[in-house]
Amino acid sequence: MPIYAYKCPNGHRFDALMPLDKRNDPQVCQECGKVAERQLTSVPTTFKFADEKYKGHADPAYLAVLAFISLFFFWLAANGG
């Protein structure tokens, strides 16, 4: 499942693993209980996640996969995902 970033009105940020069809559902901030809105900043989070997983394997195939993943998420963002 993709990781989505949320931010509540009080500025608390958190990430949540959400199925694609639930990504627009409201999330409750665990710090203050306010409804948090999804941020379009899931690309860096996912990128970092992949980077941690493949640390030290910067071969061309890996870089191609990273490029594909980032293009996919940019496409999602551009299409309102």
Ligand SMILES: [Zn+2]
């Ligand atoms: Zn909060």
